[in-house]
Amino acid sequence: MHTDDLAIELLRSAAGLSRWASRHADLEIPWAQARVLSLLEELGPARITALAEVDATSQPTMTTQVQRLEATGWAHRTPDPADGRATLVSLTAAGHEALATARRARAAALRPVLEQLDADPERLRTATAVLTELLEATRTTPAREPGRAGS
Amino acid sequence: MHTDDLAIELLRSAAGLSRWASRHADLEIPWAQARVLSLLEELGPARITALAEVDATSQPTMTTQVQRLEATGWAHRTPDPADGRATLVSLTAAGHEALATARRARAAALRPVLEQLDADPERLRTATAVLTELLEATRTTPAREPGRAGS
DNA sequence: CACTTTACATAGGTAACCTATCCAAATCAA
């Protein structure tokens, strides 16, 4: 099916580009932690479990990540007033700043590439919009559990 | 600068999408290893050092990855006839197959998202083309070493 | 022929993940 070829190529390039940007940027923060900061920005104060689910990681992994973020001062935990078991994780101002810095660093790494390509801004805008829509769509997709093969 | 905002958004979506696909796909192979297979396919038989450089990892890391790939039967090492120190790494048929399978799995995970979006094929094609061009461009970009801050 | 460089391997450490399990708070049954 031709659509799948397109999807394969889309994912291949997206992955390659993102990795390249990360590896050539001066990141002062491990990328996995930046990802959690990004989630926190997107969701607002959230529970560990909710974060783990959206990030598609295990709950223990998310617990550890949040602990690291808190130790660095990028995130803050408050007991959930509505549920004694739960904690609400939120971004601190420093965390917000760290996220912005990391994003700028990745974009800066990519800048020479964009310039070299001298890309048509319109196509670039289209590409970005498509990717954003796709990512948005993943948030509301049934999410076929990995574990069974699905043709 | 507006271009940077665009770049930030582009990278954010690309990273998110790629990760989502990986996490929701049934991968029988660690993604980092699939990446090396992908490089081998792209470069043909190559030295450890060359692979490390293109993948922007350290040489010891690449040594380990290649060892793992060889142990699983996905890659094959031959001494470089032209240089007694070097080894040439190449894909085996099984490696080629494993790579194709992993790619199909990621694409399959993305399929419901594409369908849900019912995306205009033309825009999708444009987005893919732009990403591919950008990734292509990274291969020939001066690659500002990470280690110094760049503007 | 020593001297340096180059290609790779090894050693030892950390981050980022996993499953399995535990604890405490919340909920549900009767």
Place this chain on the structure above:
DNA sequence: TTGATTTGGATAGGTTACCTATGTAAAGTG
């Protein structure tokens, strides 16, 4: 209200994927 179940999070222990520092042997170089 008590006892059993579910749910939110933490802990334990292991693997993969990375790193820097260093070792070893082959290749180039004066």
